[in-house]
Amino acid sequence: MGVLARFRSLLRGLLRRSDVESEVQEEFRQHIELRAADLMRDGMSPDEARRRAHVEFGHAEGLRDEARASRGLKWFDGLHFSWLDVKLGLRMLRRYPGMTVTAGLALAFAIGVGASTFEIITQVVSPRLPLDEGDRVVRVSVRYGQDGRIEPETLADFAMWRDQVQSIKLGAYIESYRTLVGGQTAGDPVLVAETTASAFSIARVPPLLGRPLIPADEEPGAPPVAVIGYDLWRSRFAGDSTVVGRNIVLGGTRTIVGVMPDGFGFPIWHAAWMPLRVSELASDPARAPGAEVFGRLAAGATVEEAQAELATVGLRTASAVPGRSFRNAGVDRYALGITSIISGTSSGVAVLLALSTNLLPLALLALICANVALLVFARTVAREGEIVVRTALGATRRRIVTQLFTEALVLGTLAAVLGLAVAGVGVGWTFDVMWGEILEDFPLPFWFHGGLSGPTVVYAGVLGVLAAVVAGVVPALKVTGGIGGRLKETSAGGGGVKLGGAWTAVIVVQVAVSVVVPAVTLALVRGGERVTPALPFPVEEYVGAALDFDPLLAGEVRADAGAAELAARYGAARAELERRLLVDPEVSGVTFSRRLPLQYHPWNQIEVDGGAIEPPDERGHRVGVVAIEPDYFEVLGVPLLVGRGFTLTEAESGAQVAIVNQPFVENVLGGGSPIGRHVRILANEDAREPRFDRPWYEIVGVAPSLGTRSGYGFGGIYVPSGPEPASPTYIVAHVRGDAPAFGPRLQELALDVDQALTLTGVMTLDRTTESDERFSAFWIRIATAVSVLALSLSLAGIYSVFSFTVARRTREIGIRVALGADAKSVVASVFARPLFQVVLGGVLGGIATYGLGTVGEFSLSSAVGVLAYVALTLAICLLACVVPARRALRIEPSEALRAE
């Protein structure tokens, strides 16, 4: 109960102690004065009244203590937590800047990753609708049965419930993608919600400009209007404040009446809203479209009441259709967690799995804390003299540990603040990148956001404190252990403190990690470069787009036409679009293909007659396959290397001929001329079971590599597109002038030819791999950060251990040199053990890297390469020994004997 309230009150009590104390004082005084005034009104003398009021009030000092206890501050009083310690902590941070920066950044990174993960998982598992009383907005579903089938509600049902249900204010929407024309720039079709005007009163979000939809907009014959979302307004209309009143084409011509504010996407992720003409669409119940229904619980109504009422109404509406029966009614939370979106259920297992993701960053934090503890330990040993003296002067062990903990807490707090700043950026960034990769077909629901919630801030604070405990208290306990015994010794040269086995293990693991991680990063970066090879034609002069055909978008609510009729209409529309483009002075060529160069091509398992070279695994050779028009290579301006292209006859009849590319010749056939040989497709991503009844294709030509990227390299096969133009297909236009600016023109032409034609992803071909690159850049950035971190922590750790060794054995080195030993050999013997640890770590890291290289798709599987790399890493690690070694060599025997 009230965790946040307690945390706030505790923080205030700790940070503003004197304010809180003086407030208590004032309150007590005020009470006593008021009581005394009352007693004087009863006839008592002023002096007597004041005395009596004091007596009645009780012992103020004791009450002040109780007051602190009731705020939970007593425990901290026991720690003698004081500002002096905090100041000392800050001074220590300034005094050891190298360590502060290394340890602070490492902790900040770990806390940042932990806080981002926590925020993302929280949002994903139990999202909150960012609307006024968002928990009262619900999803409504009523399922009916007919002939043993379960069928959802239609708009006709909704029209009936809308007037009958009292406990929920209802709304409904139908979503579709539509091309928007009329802005200043082109873009993909936008996701439009045709919705009842009630959506806006249910969401309770006022528009940024203009007005929302109103019930009058739903009436038959009302002027067609639209409300657009903030992102659309910024991207297509450049945030023009006079956009209200402008006409656009969005499923017919309509007027913009309003712009919604940033972050609003209700019902889910919609970018524009049009009125849903319920009475028109629901006039014939048999033809009414299905719809999604939502609502807001009426004041005072509970979910259970709403569900009961909906069931009653559902029973009634079921009887309106002959042969239909009522199944069930549901009123559910509106903002579904991702587990429900993906699996359709909010199962406990899925939630637990999601929550357990938080453990990974915690493990990272633990690892980093162990390293920081090592640094702190080495530094604390250097202060042993100070600790021994303070103990002699009567400081308890608890007092000293508290002080060292406070110092670590200062570092932990700074790291938490920095980590939260990183997390604030990281959450939005991760949502953008990951969401696009995981759920390609869905934009991000509007209730996921990049900000940090209160619990996440508290969580980061807790992580900061935990880090301080591990990195501060553990080394402090180790250093202060047995200090009484050392008091009896004449010196305090660190002789009593040793680095134990655990620290040794930390160093060895540390070095191993700092060998492996950069190797993986390197492999990732090189893999990332492989995504975009240079193509042998000027990609930036070509505009490509996915060309779809959907009668729904033409405002035809139901497509009653047969498949053949639709195909004929699509073929005609495509041919007309091509004709118009070719007469455009800006366009020098147009062609169509089933994939664009450098896009991801689904793999196909293939077989070649007369044998091929040994395939990489038992699944055989896998390549990308693209259906193309005969003029494909001509439009791209790329001549074939060998053989011929497809003839018009071959293209129209869908003849079994193929053109392979250069990587295919090299990787599948192992070189030689492929002309006249045959190839066939056995299986693909959708049908993985090989079938040996597929037709053989004769290879008639060889093309250069044009970016047929299938995840199995660049091997590719081109086949004729066949008689039926398949939908979807990609259009490629070679533009003479400003290619990027040609996009909107292409959109307009397509809509002008046929309202049902839509172009998605209109962009120049140099931008095809943008989303893949963003995704790999995301991982590369994270991996690079981890590498830099691992390496710098490693270096700092090694440096600390060596410094510690020198500090601990100063006297010994001095005495041995005084007795005539050669300084260099003494240093070598002193450093033998830590050096051995570093080399051991390097060797282990090298073995792990080599292992990963053979398992993964790294380019690091050559033993020589790994050896050279490990040698380099070790050399970098050994750099960390230079300063302490020089310090050891400079030790004067007389100084050493006088030391301590």
Place this chain on the structure above:
Amino acid sequence: MTDQANILPGTLDLLILKAVSLGKLHGYGVLLRIEQISGGALQIQQGALYPALYRLEHKGLIQSEWGTSENNRRAKYYSLTKAGRRQLGEEVASWNSLADAIARALSARPQEG
């Protein structure tokens, strides 16, 4: 102040919540209000009120703000939060059922035993 009962341990918080639920009050006002609504039957050790007030504020059940008192001095006024209102409802219900049960137990006659 005659015939006063010392209040049961644990009931002070409940009484404070009740008093504050009737309107904003400063510390001394809370004391007077409790005496008033109990008809002067309950006696509270005056200073003990404050640790209890701070405890309730710490738990987020009441909130405070500084204002001006009847003697024109700065005074801290307490009011109930949403969580406090919930808590008060729960405690009143459980107190009533406990009081009922004890009253029933004490009114039992020999033959019922």
